[in-house]
Amino acid sequence: MSYHSRLTYSPLTLLKEPLTTMSKQLIDTFGRIHNNLRISVTDRCNLRCTYCMPEEVIFLDKGELLTFEEITRFVQVAVGLGIDKIRLTGGEPLMRRELPRLVEMIGGVSGIRDIGLTTNGILLAGQAQALYDAGLRRINVSLDTLDPDRFRQISRRDGLDKVLAGIFAAKKAGFHPIKINAVSIRHFTEPEVVPLARFAREHGLEMRFIEYMPIGADHWERDKVYFAHEIMEQLEQAIAPLVPVPDYDPRAPAMEFQYTDGGGRIGIIASVSRPFCLSCNRIRLTADGKLRNCLFALDEVDVKHLLRENAADETIADVIRQNVHVKWEGHEINTSRFIKPLRTMHAIGG
Numbered sequence: 311m312s313y314h315s316r317l318t319y320s321p322l323t324l325l326k327e328p329l330t331t332m333s334k335q336l337i338d339t340f341g342r343i344h345n346n347l348r349i350s351v352t353d354r355c356n357l358r359c360t361y362c363m364p365e366e367v368i369f370l371d372k373g374e375l376l377t378f379e380e381i382t383r384f385v386q387v388a389v390g391l392g393i394d395k396i397r398l399t400g401g402e403p404l405m406r407r408e409l410p411r412l413v414e415m416i417g418g419v420s421g422i423r424d425i426g427l428t429t430n431g432i433l434l435a436g437q438a439q440a441l442y443d444a445g446l447r448r449i450n451v452s453l454d455t456l457d458p459d460r461f462r463q464i465s466r467r468d469g470l471d472k473v474l475a476g477i478f479a480a481k482k483a484g485f486h487p488i489k490i491n492a493v494s495i496r497h498f499t500e501p502e503v504v505p506l507a508r509f510a511r512e513h514g515l516e517m518r519f520i521e522y523m524p525i526g527a528d529h530w531e532r533d534k535v536y537f538a539h540e541i542m543e544q545l546e547q548a549i550a551p552l553v554p555v556p557d558y559d560p561r562a563p564a565m566e567f568q569y570t571d572g573g574g575r576i577g578i579i580a581s582v583s584r585p586f587c588l589s590c591n592r593i594r595l596t597a598d599g600k601l602r603n604c605l606f607a608l609d610e611v612d613v614k615h616l617l618r619e620n621a622a623d624e625t626i627a628d629v630i631r632q633n634v635h636v637k638w639e640g641h642e643i644n645t646s647r648f649i650k651p652l653r654t655m656h657a658i659g660g
């Protein structure tokens with residue numbers, strides 16, 4: 311099924327006004343306002359997490375990647391449409407040379423109020439201070455286990471010591487918050503839940519569990535997802551009761567809880583058991599300049615040629631508006647209609 315066919319009943323499609331004059335905001339036919347842009351800066355990665363990507367990969371040529379200037383130009387146009395929150399990701403974003411320079415360039419765009427980074431942490435120890443000095447404050451480090459052998463099994467590479475050094479370097483540099491992302495897979499990462507949560511509590515980090523999604527190179531089955539309520543039960547039994555945080559935002563992807571003993575907070579991204587599509591406010595720009603209105607989108611729009619041909623701001627803005635306008639209702643992971651995108655997570659930008 312083409313995703314356009316899922317939009318048939320949307321009331322806003324009946325509006326007669328042309329898209330260009332409709333709104334300064336990026337609003338789709340379900341009324342969702344988009345202010346959040348995830349930018350992948352490379353598809354390369356120094357790990358090979360089994361749930362994310364295959365061992366053998368043909369990466370993009372350097373010339374196919376958007377330059378920092380092109381990315382910044384895109385951000386400038388997107389800010390005019392209400393984008394004010396950016397997350398840099400990949401692939402592994404710290405493999406892109408001079409990333410702090412990009413942070414500085416994006417931070418200099420008037421209207422950007424928040425920049426975050428998602429990294430596997432392998433190269434973080436050497437870059438944390440430079441990233442902080444460039445203006446980055448929020449960082450998410452992906453870490454699925456504290457056991458070196460399990461780390462190798464999950465990521466097909468060594469490097470747990472480097473990731474831990476990266477987390478401590480980020481703490482030392484002053485990053486706050488530092489969130490630790492772990493993918494939640496039944497039997498696989500299930501035994502890691504409590505040790506990771508304890509580690510996060512001990513070091514003042516926020517642990518976040520992400521339900522395993524059908525977006526990697528491996529064979530996904532719903533039964534393999536270790537669900538949000540099971541994670542909660544495990545944590546409450548082993549550590550302490552959890553209650554929703556007072557500033558709980560029901561529209562945010564992560565459901566956030568705090569321990570009743572004052573030992574910090576955790577987040578759970580329940581993309582499978584509790585999809586948050588109806589409050590989605592995100593668009594994505596891939597490293598090779600494709601605009602996607604959903605992680606699971608089956609179509610994407612090329613904006614690289616517009617940026618390279620120096621197209622007018624309004625032309626680029628129209629493409630962004632149109633891409634948001636045709637956004638589907640949701641990913642439908644839980645239905646037989648779900649179609650897995652051709653690109654895996656590393657090539658889209660997680």
Ligand code: SAM
Pocket residue numbers: 355361362399400401402403428429430450451452491492493520521522523524525526655656659660
């Ligand atoms: N390399 C960086 C990192 O590891 O954080 C950024 C890119 S990575 C694709 C972003 C996030 O996506 C990571 O936290 C990773 O664990 C998560 N991820 C990858 N494949 C996933 C899957 N199949 N289900 C849920 N999360 C996944």
